[in-house]
Amino acid sequence: MTDVTDEPIYKTDALIAEDIDRYLDVHQHKSMLRFITCGSVDDGKSTLIGRLLYDSKMIFEDQLAALEADSKRVGTQGQEIDFALLVDGLAAEREQGITIDVAYRFFTTEKRKFIVADTPGHEQYTRNMVTGASTADLAVILVDARKGILTQTRRHSYLCHLLGIRNIVLAVNKMDLVGYDQAVFNRIVMTYRAFASEIGITHFLAIPISGFKGDNITGPSDNTPWYKGPSLIEHLETVEVDQAADRARPFRMPVQWVNRPNLDFRGFSGLIATGTVKPGDAIRVLPSGKTSTISRIVTLDGDLDEAVAGQSVTLCFADEIDCSRGDVIAIADSPPQAADQFEATIVWMADEEMLPGRSYWLKIGTQTVSASVQAPKYQVNVNTMEHLAAKTLDLNAIGVANLSTDKPVVFEPYADNRALGGFILIDKISNATVAAGMLHFSLRRAQNVHWQPTDIGREHHAALKNQQPAVLWFTGLSGAGKSTIANLVEKKLARMNRHTFLLDGDNVRHGLNRDLGFTDADRVENIRRVGEVAKLMTDAGLIVITAFISPFRSERDMVRQMMRPGEFVEIFIDTPLAEAEARDVKGLYKKARAGELKNFTGIDSPYEAPENPEIRIDTTGMSAEEAAEAIVARLIP
Template sequence: MSSAYRPDALIATDIDAYLAQHGDKSLLRFITCGSVDDGKSTLIGRLLYDSKMIFEDQLEALQADSKRVGTQGQEIDFALLVDGLAAEREQGITIDVAYRFFATEKRKFIVADTPGHEQYTRNMVTGASTADLAVILIDARKGMLTQTRRHSYLAHLIGIRHIVLAVNKMDLVGYDQAVFDKIVADYREFATGIGIDAFTAIPISGFKGDNITALSENTPWFAGPALIEHLETVPVGAADHARPFRMPVQWVNRPNLDFRGFAGTVAGGSIKPGDPVRILPSGRTSTVSRIVTFGGDLAQAGPNQSVTLTLADEVDCSRGDVIAAADAPPQVADQFQATIVWMDQEDLLPGRAYWLKLGTQTVSATVQPPRHTIDVNTMAQLSARTLGLNDIGVAEVYTDRGIVFEPYADSSDLGGFILIDKLTNATVAAGMLNFSLRRAQNVHWQAVDLDRNHHAGMKNQRPAVIWLTGLSGAGKSTIANLVEKKLARMNRHTFLLDGDNVRHGLNRDLGFTDADRVENIRRVGEVAKLMTDAGLIVIAAFISPFRAERDMVRAMMAPGEFLEVHVDTPLADAEARDVKGLYAKARAGDLRNFTGIDSPYEAPQDPEVYVDTTRLTAEQAAELIVEKLIGPG
């Protein structure tokens, strides 16, 4: 590491002294956000420069880059310190979230420079998710813009309660107080409307350094504080200490038979040996025996400390469980109202199963059609059937089992979640749980004496679902009918669910959009599950074009009870048959969202049975399926 450009700054030989000097200081995480070209990167570069966090080689590269991109004279383009991607430097914009560390005599800081472009709003949400404070920048020449409103709303929504309104580029408007006052008044009107009770307004010039580390002579009408002074004095962390104890379990530490501890990071409150705790969702109770760390046992642990707890009793506890104060535990539920920020190019498909990750818990979840979306300009609630990129909406979320949670307003650790696409593993949304639905607490499983094993035993068979999928006209219904007849001759108890037939009753309210197709298969899967509980062999013939929904139905069944059958017919052959005339309508534009024409079909990747209809007759295909289910005759 090279020496820094100022004699009193950090150099390689001072690392240990530097860490000792700053190790016990409080840490403030904050973000800079706003519209494109409001000066976010320049401000962070200025903060790094003024806090002596630039080294000689960095300074030399910065000066060279500043000349290359056209900065006049000896001036430094501070934005280049933060804009690390080549695309960012070439376009002069921020794309990725850039995290930088710096410190003053009073506090340590981690700052996230978030993108201003609307298409990168998801990056801004990522940066804001761990921040204590948001610096909202406004170009003094432009005033309030859409992204100013969007980022302010998101910062407040995510739970950031310390807001700094930094009116930047005051040097370009002659440090005019009237311009500053007008922007502050406009922002106050908007902020009050979205629930921001207070904010600190500061006129600055990130490029010139006005009111960054000290008050500027160019704004004698401004009494302060300077930006750094304000950042050094904002209170952080007090609320976490006042909350009841919570620690999501990250892993079970079992190095030998003599030690069993539960490792995680304390999300709130404090804990000490002897304190009673409750394990959720099971509800079992115990007391803390030890608080173990790499440096030795602790007498007490508090928020953000990573520890291993040992308990006095042998209780069932694993990753995803939450250890909490015994007398003030969080809630457990499986149905919620949530606010969701959609972050994927592909729209939300209501009813599709996504992975929901909340802390150390991962469950399967479905999102219902949104109650409404929110217009960040007017705060109007708009009706919507789905969520698109950067949309903010309120919807109900159902999980496949109860999860431990608290409302996001009380705890971001147990109230904030992400949704992950099961096929691509892409993070598609970030969300905040508002509350559990009342029906989630009022509806319980009713215990019955005769279970599915009894029903299956009476029929002398093992329940199963034979799921035939393929293009329209592939021959699914014909093969399914033959399969049922063959099983009937073997005295098997069956029921046939056909795609067209269920749309006359159960699913008559559904169309053929992607979202309706998802709901169609979800309902059929639930019916098939109930029928297997009755001991039946269910034969389902559905186009079911999406792998995610076929996998969803498979997950409903017991292992080995779901047989996926791919009835594979070339599109040209299926279209040539066109018994129902559907392909002709689709080609003419009279039938929208038709699989194989203007709607995709995702073929099974590893089906239990593969039927190539160019080689097998329907009779042969049915025989193959029955043999797979029952075994050789």
């Protein structure tokens, strides 16, 4: 008699393919949670993530073998597997037993997909932690049960709240080292709750865990019968994230790329930041304010009837209107604002302190503009939450300051929209990211002060004088001969009936800039003011001659950007320091060497020589008269 079963013993290729398709479909439609682990040094962040990867079976056999071998080599207190080695990839991290860089890892469970960022605990790497937190939906803040709440616990909690993370897990780790004492756990939670309420964290989940032993990581632990809450992975699988809230907000999409593969197609590609959009919706392009309607929503898999926050799409318009990278497409009847002056919280991330008034690149969404930051209103002490007076910000400092941009920026407060409220500052010379920030609101003067049109413009002023406006920017060390040569150049131009005005560094400090000293920040502001005056004078049609040390390339470049192309002429009076010091007409070098004159360029303050000046004059090989003659000959052949 033959056995008959409903299921074949061996599945056909078709059935196997169906199983794979079913699995991929389920996997594709799982929700995604991005979270970070943070806290102080050696609180067990990397070990916890390694344990999550191990318990979720997200380690390949060859990785596991390598991990076991590395664990034996490192030899951590008899532990069979050192889970931290799964995450600490840098050699320096393994040598020191700490996390330096941000390590991103992916893992999945039956209910959800996860991307976790292991962020460093050392204070000097706070900037790395900010990077990891900027895209996170949840933060797991670890505390060593033996040490309790530390400075970095407070700092990271404050930064998480500042960066808009509203789901906080307080993971009290290493409970096995305190005998799973409930009193220790309760004391830490009570201390943290008092601090959290001060900074605005109204809700958090506290879990007693051991990354080493696996207690309360993937399931309840027999060692903590007094804890009745969820395990860590249970909470991560079920916590609600802000995706629904993002979809409920008005539609916004920063344009990342104008998609023009041929003459028959033109679309605008980007990631939808908030809201939903459908064909037929009325939209507005900002900052221009032009309006149209959506004709198509195009993706690689075909057109969509609707697109939501978190999706990358290409939008086509019913009308031919200007739209380019950096613009923001928004729902027509509820657009965001555009302004050029703001209040913002700034986290300084560079080793060199912030220089108020210096021009940086500000990148917000897909927009990049030139921006300058004013002196901070105050700096935040993350331990006491006090507002401290500050003239600048140094590495890892957090402060509130006003900033201005060279053109309007489309924005929303960071509390409402991360994509249009969060920004970074980039040094124009080194191209390094120096700060991250969150916009609060635009300043009233940004909306109330407008350009007043005039009937007589700069072209008319220049035509009356029969000359092309220009700025002749003399730069070099003190004693190089800038003022002497600039004065001779002006005399020669005057004899040629050119209309000029000489702005000399010393003379300007008697009036316009008499309130400024010689710190780096004051030097930046000195040049910014002179640049603005020079710009007004070129609008009047003048040839402006300036003689300033102007030691920083960034500020000279800032003035260049103020002018029209070709109007800024950088003239480097190249005199070696020894030669300039030997002249020492004013006796300044002698005072600086004696310590009587601080922040003197060339002695205890740097001079950044021009890299590509329009004119370079070597004063060791010619007299001041010859130098002036050579400059005029270059300007007026």
